[in-house]
Amino acid sequence: MAVIRERYGRGTKTGQQRLHNSQWGVTPAMSNQPPFFRIISPGVLLVFAMLWTAVLMPAVTAAPVNLLVNGDLETADAKHGDRPAGFSPGRIGKHFAEMTWATPGYKSNRALAILTKDSSGLGYWQTVVTVEPETNYTISLFYKTRHPGAAARSGEPFYKARPGGPNLELGMVPDDPADAGRSRPWSDIGIALHPVGGLFLPLATRWSRFQHSFTTRPGQKRLVIKLRLHDYAQEVWFDRLSMVEGRSPLPGLPVDPLWGRSDTTPPTVFRPSPAPNSRAIGKTRIGVRFADSGAGIDVATARIVLDGADVTGRARITAEGLTLPPTEPLAPGTHRVKVTVADLARNPGNTLAWQFGVGKTLSNRLVAGQDSTRLNGELFFPIGIYAYSCHPADGRFREDHLRQAADAGFNIVFNTIETRQGLDRELSAGIMGTVNITAGLKHCTGPAAAAEALFRKGQGRLADHPSVVAFWADDPENVENSLATPVSETALAKIRNASLALKT
Known part of the structure; x- marks a missing residue:
């Protein structure tokens, strides 16, 4: 019943308290009920309430719990009044990076801000969250960057830099500090989660939403979240941070005035199975994974070709990947696979082609010519x-x-x-x-x-x-x-x- 209290709030808790009181002989609440209820035993009423709750429960959707303390950034730290509770600033290297608890935020009073003045500046705001190992989570936030043109028109200096920008980096806090990776010019995180170096957020000069789903590592108990400005001489603001358990559907990409198109990044096909050139059994399961950081995978475009034959109709396809269950055993020898997919913005991804052997291990043959390079004939x-x-x-x-x-x-x-x-x-x-x-x-x-x-x-x-x-x-x-x-x-x-x- 504890779960019911969390899902239904105070009203259900009060109702349960009444049932609890009546069960133990506390009857004032019962005296005000109609005669029908007075002649029914408290135990029967309890069973009735449980059945009624079970009927209603599927119709009620519990709001996901934000695991980030002070994700709205409105509460000040008890010891440091210039920063929000639960967050600490930091920088990598000796170059200029200024971190402030700025105002206003996105439909709020406060936001996290980072300012750099050259392409070597790297500053961040950091928080640590308790997590479960090998569990899916989704982080979302709002952010915006200062537009160089706007800075120039306002008379503020604009410092040129190489491409870069706002960056979300996730990592693991090792139990033993000796297990942590060494600090680099681009990261001081202990053990990085995918991708190494963090995720660069799309350019957005207006407040825009960003979302990313990930999986924690085996044995991971704490997650490091770094909101960074990296290799980019500008200013960025972050606000309305949230982290919930589970994978959430990707929102639409923010459309910025500086973009010519919305989503121009193709999806990726990766992690072939069986491994290239490896020795497999006849009834082996073939699979790949998909990933897309934009509009999302268009599962209708996925294709798999095995030994020159299109076998897409037999495949199980989701936004996360493709698997081809075995039907008849594959003949001994060499087998070749090609997998392709596009995203919902019609960007075609890479063609993942590889070979594996049934009953034998294969080797590579690379032929580099003037017009093309071929690996195992492809x-x-x-x-x-x-x-x-x-x-x-x-x-x-x-x-x-x-x-x-x-x-x-x-x-x-x-x-x-x-x-x-x-x-x-x-x-x-x-x-x-x-x-x-x-x-x-x-x-x-x-x-x-x-x-x-x-x-x-x-x-x-x-x-x-x-x-x-x-x-x-x-x-x-x-x-x-x-x-x-x-x-x-x-x-x-x-x-x-x-x-x-x-x-x-």
Whole structure:
């Protein structure tokens, strides 16, 4: 009955209190009832009330509870009168960033404001919320930015900067501070939630609403919310913050006078399953995930092609993704999949194409020509990332960074020194690896020496791994020294020998 009290408010609570009193012999309230009610026992009345409540309950929708304390920003902090309760300001780096508790807000008295004066300024307001692990939540807020033209007309100085803007960054507070990531020029958050670096909000010079749904990490108990102004020499205001449990439908995008169109950002198709080149069973389930930060996924546009045949009619499609349940077992051998989708603004997303094997593990074949690049026979546009936190064998590796890089559309990792176990992790994340042969270049004094140095002793011995797509060398011109001198003939000869060994 506690839930009923929360859902129905004071009136139901009073009614329940009367039932409680009558059940224990407190009868003044009963004396005022019609004779019909006086002859019915309190127990029968209690059952009747419970049944009546059960009938009415589906018709009543409880308002979602805002988990943010002081989300309207109207209450002052008890110790610091210049900031709202529950929020604290901060900045990254030494460049100018001014955080104020400004007035007025959006249909309110107060708002959070951040001002920067150059492209290196990064300031934020932060709050921490108690959450449940592996649970969906939705954050919404109102915000606006100062328009450069308006500042110029008013005589205020306008400081030019590279693109950036208001930014929402979410993170996890680790139980052990030693588990926290190191501060970067763009973030001081402990453990980042997707996406790394936060979400940049669309340009909005009038008060506009922004909403984002996310899932907490395993074991997460506290959520860090940072409202930031990043790489943008302007001013931003935030107000009316809310966080509720569950995923809420995305509102329409704010239409700003500076926009030529409303939603121009395409959706993304990511996280292929089974993993590319992996070994699968015959009755395997094929799937991908969808994401869109604008008008939303148009599920009617989703298409899946398996081995050249359109099998969309068999697929289960939602705004979150697509799955193709197994019917008949797939034949042993290679199987190829293509998935596409568009959003409700008619923006086509990427074509996610990959292959997997039934009964065997596959390998990549990359052919780069003058007109196009093909991977396993399909047109391919490589998008690589070089980041230590995405190299599994590196001590700075972060599993969540690798996953987020793959989800963001990167399809290649430029590894430093890697292992088979590390390449396995890249394969499971749906991203391919390149093998770094730099260390073996200095030993490529001839064709035979190159084969020995690169493939039998060097990183080239991992070439048969299903995630490996190519080889690369880090500054090969420095094979003999890194001085600013012309590349010697012997260095060029070693590079040629390595190139010949890689082609054979």
